[in-house]
Amino acid sequence: MAASTSPSRLPGVATTAYLSLAFLYIPILVVIFFSFNANSLITVWHGFTTDWYVKAYENEDLRRATWNSMIVAVGATFFSTVLALMAAMGMRGRLPRGLAGTSQMMMTLPLLIPEIVIAIATMSFFSIILRSEFMAGTAFLKLVDQYPLTQVLIAHTVFCVPFAYSPIRARIETLPPSLFEAAADLYATPWQSFRRVTLPLMMPGVTSGAMLAFITSLDDFIITQMVAPPGAMTLPVYIYSMVRKGITPEINAVSAILLVISILLVVSSYVINQRKAS
Amino acid sequence: MILKTMSSGLVIQTVSKTFPSPTGPVRAVDNVSLTIQPNEFFTLLGPSGCGKTTLLRMIAGLDIPTSGSILLDNQDIAPLPAYQRPVNTVFQSYALFPHMTVTDNIAFGMKMQGKPKTEIDKAVKEALALVRLDDKGERMPAQLSGGQQQRVALARALVNHPKILLLDESLSALDYKLRKEMQIELKRLQRETGITFIFVTHDQDEALSMSDRIAVMEKGNVAQIGTPQEIYDRPATRFVADFIGICNFVKASSLGLNDNCDIGFRPEDASFTVGRGMGKGNIRHINYRGAVTHYIIELEGGETITLSEDDPQNVEVNDAVSLVIPPERLIRCTA
Ligand SMILES: Nc1ncnc2c1ncn2[C@@H]1O[C@H](COP(=O)(O)OP(=O)(O)OP(=O)(O)O)[C@@H](O)[C@H]1O
Ligand SMILES: [Mg+2]
Numbered sequence: 191m192a193a194s195t196s197p198s199r200l201p202g203v204a205t206t207a208y209l210s211l212a213f214l215y216i217p218i219l220v221v222i223f224f225s226f227n228a229n230s231l232i233t234v235w236h237g238f239t240t241d242w243y244v245k246a247y248e249n250e251d252l253r254r255a256t257w258n259s260m261i262v263a264v265g266a267t268f269f270s271t272v273l274a275l276m277a278a279m280g281m282r283g284r285l286p287r288g289l290a291g292t293s294q295m296m297m298t299l300p301l302l303i304p305e306i307v308i309a310i311a312t313m314s315f316f317s318i319i320l321r322s323e324f325m326a327g328t329a330f331l332k333l334v335d336q337y338p339l340t341q342v343l344i345a346h347t348v349f350c351v352p353f354a355y356s357p358i359r360a361r362i363e364t365l366p367p368s369l370f371e372a373a374a375d376l377y378a379t380p381w382q383s384f385r386r387v388t389l390p391l392m393m394p395g396v397t398s399g400a401m402l403a404f405i406t407s408l409d410d411f412i413i414t415q416m417v418a419p420p421g422a423m424t425l426p427v428y429i430y431s432m433v434r435k436g437i438t439p440e441i442n443a444v445s446a447i448l449l450v451i452s453i454l455l456v457v458s459s460y461v462i463n464q465r466k467a468s
Numbered sequence: 469m470i471l472k473t474m475s476s477g478l479v480i481q482t483v484s485k486t487f488p489s490p491t492g493p494v495r496a497v498d499n500v501s502l503t504i505q506p507n508e509f510f511t512l513l514g515p516s517g518c519g520k521t522t523l524l525r526m527i528a529g530l531d532i533p534t535s536g537s538i539l540l541d542n543q544d545i546a547p548l549p550a551y552q553r554p555v556n557t558v559f560q561s562y563a564l565f566p567h568m569t570v571t572d573n574i575a576f577g578m579k580m581q582g583k584p585k586t587e588i589d590k591a592v593k594e595a596l597a598l599v600r601l602d603d604k605g606e607r608m609p610a611q612l613s614g615g616q617q618q619r620v621a622l623a624r625a626l627v628n629h630p631k632i633l634l635l636d637e638s639l640s641a642l643d644y645k646l647r648k649e650m651q652i653e654l655k656r657l658q659r660e661t662g663i664t665f666i667f668v669t670h671d672q673d674e675a676l677s678m679s680d681r682i683a684v685m686e687k688g689n690v691a692q693i694g695t696p697q698e699i700y701d702r703p704a705t706r707f708v709a710d711f712i713g714i715c716n717f718v719k720a721s722s723l724g725l726n727d728n729c730d731i732g733f734r735p736e737d738a739s740f741t742v743g744r745g746m747g748k749g750n751i752r753h754i755n756y757r758g759a760v761t762h763y764i765i766e767l768e769g770g771e772t773i774t775l776s777e778d779d780p781q782n783v784e785v786n787d788a789v790s791l792v793i794p795p796e797r798l799i800r801c802t803a
Contacts, residue, residue, distance in 0.1 A: 371530050372563035374550040376577035376624070383551075386576070390567045 218449065225442035242443040252444065255428035262339055262414075262424060263407040266346035267354075271400045273347070274354035275392065278362050294359065300352045309413040312345045316417060338421035345417045346407045353406045354399035361395025394462055401459040405452055476542055478504040478527065478632060478664065483536030485522050496522040498688035499536070504632075504666060505680075509658050511667045513675045514685035515711070520668040521560060523685075524634045527666065528557045540631065551580075556625035560636040560668075562617045564609040570596070570620050571605040577628040595623040598653070614641040619650075626657065632664045639674065651678055672712050676700065684708045702799070706732070709799055716773040723747045723791065723798075732799035735776040738791055740765065742783070745790025749773075751783055765789065 197203075225243070229236035246252055281293050300308065319330055334340050369391070373383040389396075411426040418427060425448065432441055485497040497519040504510045512520045525531040527538060529550030538545055545553055556577065564573050574595050578588045596602050599619035609617055618641045625633055639647050639654075655678055658665045669675050675682050676696040683693045684707075692704040703709035706717065709732050716735065720727035723746045740763070752772070753764035760776045763783075767773065775791075783789065 366561065366563070368559055368561050368563035369565060371550070372557070372559060372565070373576075375528055375530070375555075375557045376628070377551050377580040378576070379551055379580075382580055386580075387565060391565075 221442050222446045222449070225439055225446045227439050227442075230438060242439040243447075246440050246443045246447075249440070251423075252425075252428060255423050255425045258339060258342075258422060259408055259425040262342050262346050263404050265343045266350050266407040267400050267404040269343075269347040270350035270403045271354045271358075271396060274351050274358050274399055274403075275396060277351070277355060278358045279388070281359075282362055297355050297359075298352050300349065301356075305412045308349060309416040312348070312413060313416040316341050316345075334419065338419050341417045341419065342414055342422050342424065345413050346410065349410070349413060350403035350406050354403040357398040357402065358392065358395040361392055365391055394465065398459040398462050401455045401462075405455045408448070409452065477506045477508070477540075478502075478666075479539040480504075480523075480527075481537045481539070483523070483526060483533045483538060485519075485526060485531060486534045495688050497526070497533075500685075500688075500690050501536075502683060502690065502693065504664060506664055507658070507662045509655065509665045509667065509678060509680045511669060511675045511679035511682045512685055513669060513672060513682050513711070514691075515670060518685040519688040520670075520685060521636055524557065524636055524666065524668060527632065528555050528634055529553045530557075554631040555634060556628050556630040556632075557634040558618075558621045558625045558636060558638040562609075562621040564617055564620055564624070566609055568608075569605065570601065570607050570609065570612070573609065573620055574624045574627050576624065581628075591627050595627040598626070598657070599623045615643065615646060618642065622650075626661075626663075629661060630663060632666060633658075635665060635667045637668055637670070640669070640671070647674075654678065676712070684711060686711075700734075703732075706730070714774060715799065718747070718767065718771045718773060719769065722767050722769045722771055723793070727800075729800065733793050733797055734799075735762065735774045736760075737797035738773075738775050738793040739777065740775060740781075740783075740789040741792055742787070742789055745792045747791045749789060749791070751785055751787050751789060754783075754785060756780070765791075 224233075224235075226238050226240065227235055228239035228241070277297060281290060281297075319327055320334070321327065330340075369387055370383055373387045374380075378386060409426065410424075411430065414424050415427050415430070418424065423431075425444070429441060429444060432438070480500060480502040483497060483500050484495065487494045487496055500519075500523065512523060514520055522531060526533050529545070529548060529552075533546070540554075565576065568576070571592055574592045575588050578591060583591075592605075593602075596605055599622055601616060601619055601623070604612065604616065604620075609620065612620065618638060622635075622638055625635075635654075639650050642650060651674065654665070654667075657663075667675075667678065679696055681693060681695055682699050684691045684699060686705075686707050692699055692708045694702075699708060700712055703712060703715070709715040709717075714735050715732045716738075717730045717732045720729060720731045723731055725731060725746075747767050749765040749767040751763055752766045753762075755762035755764065757776075760778055761780050763775045763777065763781070765773050765775060773791075
């Protein structure tokens with residue numbers, strides 16, 4: 191009888207939980223399922239095929255969009271992780287208590303700001319720079335002309351910083367300052383100390399921060415859609431443009447691939463975090 | 469670096485360190501001046517929170533003095549960052565690098581100085597043998613006991629042959645037997661290497677048995693500096709007398725002396741007799757301690773004192789006795 195006193199035993203609670211799981215995963219499973227459908231109608235099953243994957247692979251625009259996405263995601267991951275690591279190290283222990291809390295909150299607050307707001311802010315920011323007649327404006331214009339991905343890369347780097355920052359910050363909190371003092375006491379210059387002590391010990395936080403940044407960049411649609419010039423289409427933006435012409439199993443195939451990449455990254459980030467904890 | 473230079477030791481001049489805190493500034497070290505000779509075994513002794521660690525950290529370069537200066541061999545080391553000071557520390561919390569093996573931990577300092585690999589390997593091996601951890605070189609710090617970690621920390625500092633080795637309660641985690649062995653080992657090392665040891669402890673036995681000189685600290689100040697014998701026999705203040713060994717303090721009148729200050733004496737310096745003596749009292753308690761026996765005596769004025777005798781005396785509880793203390797063993801403190 192004791193078990194029935196727990197609120198989690200109320201009638202309907204368990205059912206609702208299972209239903210939620212079903213609602214979350216069934217649509218995704220359907221997408222994967224129909225990516226193997228030997229028919230271009232996406233709702234009627236006609237037999238198994240991998241043709242849609244081949245077709246997706248042969249689509250040149252799709253390949254370019256994927257390639258763009260990878261360049262942006264890798265670049266944004268690198269820059270945002272470096273920035274986040276520097277921010278976490280710089281803010282550690284140097285600020286008075288109240289300020290430290292505020293600075294940490296301000297680093298992670300963008301996670302809660304609606305993405306559309308950030309998108310519009312970023313877009314306006316770029317257009318102000320591009321239109322300004324200062325040297326910076328013209329130099330930036332040249333850069334954008336030469337590398338259409340520049341704006342996307344910068345925007346992604348910026349919004350990935352908070353994602354990379356959280357696990358890095360959590361890790362740095364667990365390291366006693368005496369370790370860095372011991373390194374200095376043992377003749378390590380600040381750079382050597384960073385190389386030999388800080389970085390190896392920060393690695394679990396850095397890796398999971400980098401993975402979060404990567405997946406965030408790879409997934410992003412709204413901000414990219416706003417800031418990307420014509421030649422800088424990323425995979426999600428391209429998929430969206432395909433969808434407007436109607437959903438085909440080819441899109442299902444691309445979505446399935448994107449899904450697998452995302453799951454792999456999230457799982458490895460989780461595993462790394464678990465290993466760090468033990 | 470290891471070359472023995474003409475040196476005049478470490479001179480600490482009117483050094484103070486103030487920490488901010490929510491309840492106002494804390495003066496952790498208050499206007500301390502000390503001169504530590506080359507190759508001296510110098511001990512900082514004092515109760516918890518008296519500023520021992522803070523003073524060590526300023527010598528190592530991990531804290532910057534609020535005022536005052538620190539000279540090493542006539543050179544002001546204030547501008548030198550920690551990594552350029554020929555000083556190594558055995559940290560109170562060990563601070564071993566958790567991602568490196570014991571061997572890599574010990575080799576760290578020499579690697580950072582760019583020493584050749586063969587020299588490092590040889591030195592690390594010797595250091596491991598020195599702290600009796602020859603077979604633990606490939607372990608990670610987390611796989612060692614507290615005492616073993618402490619010995620790794622010791623080896624990691626010693627292997628660099630610094631001019632000054634700072635040891636912050638470096639034997640406190642060891643069991644009694646190992647601790648005694650390490651005390652002898654440290655003493656031998658210090659004599660053989662010519663390294664100046666600055667040793668922090670709050671264990672007075674350790675301080676007395678190992679040190680060339682001791683500075684007793686109290687609330688950020690140095691209460692007294694001297695050889696172990698000077699400090700034990702002629703403590704400058706009541707705080708020092710109480711902190712080093714056991715000391716009885718009674719009113720001068722209780723000993724039949726004509727003085728209005730308190731008089732101190734050590735339990736082993738006094739004895740008692742059933743005949744005539746300096747002060748009268750009754751035995752209240754007899755405490756057999758193996759090598760010695762403690763007698764707790766209540767004086768006529770109501771004060772309770774402790775005496776220790778090597779051989780059990782032929783007395784019983786409640787016997788009336790008188791104290792016998794050689795006048796030169798009486799301690800008259802100024803404060
Ligand atoms: N970083 C700091 N910030 C504020 N106060 C500090 C700081 N470090 C030390 N203190 C204060 O300075 C005083 C001396 O501390 P210190 O660590 O030097 O003592 P200690 O003699 O080494 O004590 P123990 O024997 O317990 O190690 C203490 O009151 C301590 O609270
Ligand atoms: Mg201390």
